Amino acid sequence: MSTTETLVPALDLTSIRAKFPSLSQTVNGHPAAFLDGPGGTQVPQRVIDAIANYLSRDNSNTSGAYVTGRRTDAMIAEARAAMADFLHCAADEVAFGPNMTTLTYAMSRAIGRELKPGDEIVVTRLDHDANVSPWLQMAEDRGVTVRWAEIHDEDCTLDLADLAAKITAKTKLVAAGYASNAVGTINPVKEIVALAHQAGALAYIDAVHYTPHGLIDVQALDCDFLVCSTYKFFGPHMGVLFGKREHLQRFRPYKVRPLTEAIPYRWEYGTLNHECIAGITACVEYLADLGRGSSGMRVPHPFDKLRAGSSALSKGGNDAAGTSGVKTERRSAIEAAYAAIHEHERVLLDRIMTGLKKIPGAKIYGITDPARFEQRCATLAVRIENHTPLELASQLGDRGFFTWDGNYYALNLTEHLDVEKSGGFLRIGLVHYNTVEEVDRLLAALREIVGS
Ligand SMILES: Cc1ncc(COP(=O)(O)O)c(C=O)c1O
Numbered sequence: 001m002s003t004t005e006t007l008v009p010a011l012d013l014t015s016i017r018a019k020f021p022s023l024s025q026t027v028n029g030h031p032a033a034f035l036d037g038p039g040g041t042q043v044p045q046r047v048i049d050a051i052a053n054y055l056s057r058d059n060s061n062t063s064g065a066y067v068t069g070r071r072t073d074a075m076i077a078e079a080r081a082a083m084a085d086f087l088h089c090a091a092d093e094v095a096f097g098p099n100m101t102t103l104t105y106a107m108s109r110a111i112g113r114e115l116k117p118g119d120e121i122v123v124t125r126l127d128h129d130a131n132v133s134p135w136l137q138m139a140e141d142r143g144v145t146v147r148w149a150e151i152h153d154e155d156c157t158l159d160l161a162d163l164a165a166k167i168t169a170k171t172k173l174v175a176a177g178y179a180s181n182a183v184g185t186i187n188p189v190k191e192i193v194a195l196a197h198q199a200g201a202l203a204y205i206d207a208v209h210y211t212p213h214g215l216i217d218v219q220a221l222d223c224d225f226l227v228c229s230t231y232k233f234f235g236p237h238m239g240v241l242f243g244k245r246e247h248l249q250r251f252r253p254y255k256v257r258p259l260t261e262a263i264p265y266r267w268e269y270g271t272l273n274h275e276c277i278a279g280i281t282a283c284v285e286y287l288a289d290l291g292r293g294s295s296g297m298r299v300p301h302p303f304d305k306l307r308a309g310s311s312a313l314s315k316g317g318n319d320a321a322g323t324s325g326v327k328t329e330r331r332s333a334i335e336a337a338y339a340a341i342h343e344h345e346r347v348l349l350d351r352i353m354t355g356l357k358k359i360p361g362a363k364i365y366g367i368t369d370p371a372r373f374e375q376r377c378a379t380l381a382v383r384i385e386n387h388t389p390l391e392l393a394s395q396l397g398d399r400g401f402f403t404w405d406g407n408y409y410a411l412n413l414t415e416h417l418d419v420e421k422s423g424g425f426l427r428i429g430l431v432h433y434n435t436v437e438e439v440d441r442l443l444a445a446l447r448e449i450v451g452s
Pocket residue numbers: 038039098099100101102128130131177179180181206207208209228229238239
């Protein structure tokens with residue numbers, strides 16, 4: 001048995017799927033197959049319970065001098081600590097917001113107020129528009145020059161040489177994605193961050209698509225900012241921003257005067273969606289439990305004692321797992337969870353790629369060579385001759401398969417590959433709760449639809 005086999009617990013799909021109430025639905029008598037993870041994942045019961053419990057017991061605004069106000073403050077501190085474990089940073093480097101797009105608009109405005117004509121920023125052709133348009137609009141307002149990093153068309157990977165060439169002494173920021181929500185390419189983010197830093201530029205990473213598939217470690221990446229959305233990794237509809245403490249302190253947010261200047265709160269405008277924040281802790285705990293290799297039972301871990309005091313941060317506190325030098329038990333469990341998720345998704349990816357390649361007239365965009373599967377996740381963009389992506393998605397939808405068609409806001413990519421006018425791609429997105437059986441049924445349905 002190899003070391004990897006010893007360390008990686010296999011996922012128990014039956015018990016995992018039983019935790020997600022929505023997965024047992026049927027459509028026209030067919031079992032529903034949720035292959036739409038890139039658009040948003042389903043949630044386990046504990047997330048639903050956490051949201052409902054907050055609303056039924058603790059519902060309040062923050063900082064109230066009464067019990068539900070205090071419970072709300074404590075709950076938000078718990079969620080921040082959970083995200084600090086998830087991202088591997090300090091809790092005061094985590095800011096919540098409605099979604100990634102809104103957070104990125106806010107941050108682009110704050111960064112933009114420091115920039116001047118002649119400064120440059122770099123965006124990529126592969127990115128979701130939420131990591132492009134906020135920067136383009138800021139650049140237009142500030143007279144900043146925008147440079148585009150191109151892709152290798154044949155496998156939809158980022159052209160790193162081109163990216164390096166677009167970064168100059170004038171570059172102030174590089175905005176790049178961790179993984180493509182259209183074609184599944186995983187970018188070498190650490191390398192991109194290093195290229196940005198060599199030029200003295202900031203690196204702003206959109207990790208929205210990567211989070212259900214791979215472990216995030218902002219310390220290892222050394223990125224300046226990283227954004228994600230919990231609804232893409234089994235949680236509620238919320239956005240989360242990591243910013244290095246020095247940046248969250250130095251940049252000036254557009255904010256109302258009574259809002260504190262303390263980080264991270266100065267980046268959290270208005271009243272947040274508290275019930276969804278309650279769901280964030282539950283979603284991180286769901287993932288951690290996957291790593292604990294149980295169906296909800298907590299396995300004691302040697303780090304448990306060290307962890308005391310590092311997670312439930314009081315308001316204004318700035319100690320955290322990420323900076324204490326001690327990895328929390330939950331962080332270790334999250335790491336184990338992603339190792340197991342990776343193994344399972346790899347099986348699904350092999351299976352679907354093999355099957356899709358056999359469908360007559362099918363063209364798969366992105367990396368198709370199994371030897372390079374470490375550079376992609378199980379998100380597949382496909383076109384099939386004589387069928388529009390919408391026709392395919394609709395016919396699959398009638399049979400209970402939830403896929404997506406169009407550009408999914410990866411508009412620069414669909415335009416560049418000249419598929420935008422003809423309906424974009426059919427997107428099949430697999431996450432850890434999907435099964436080999438679902439993949440096989442999908443392939444059979446596709447074969448039936450194309451008549452092969
Ligand atoms: C890669 C990527 N980036 C950004 C976004 C935007 O995220 P949000 O809906 O949280 O604004 C999405 C949403 O689909 C995405 O897939």
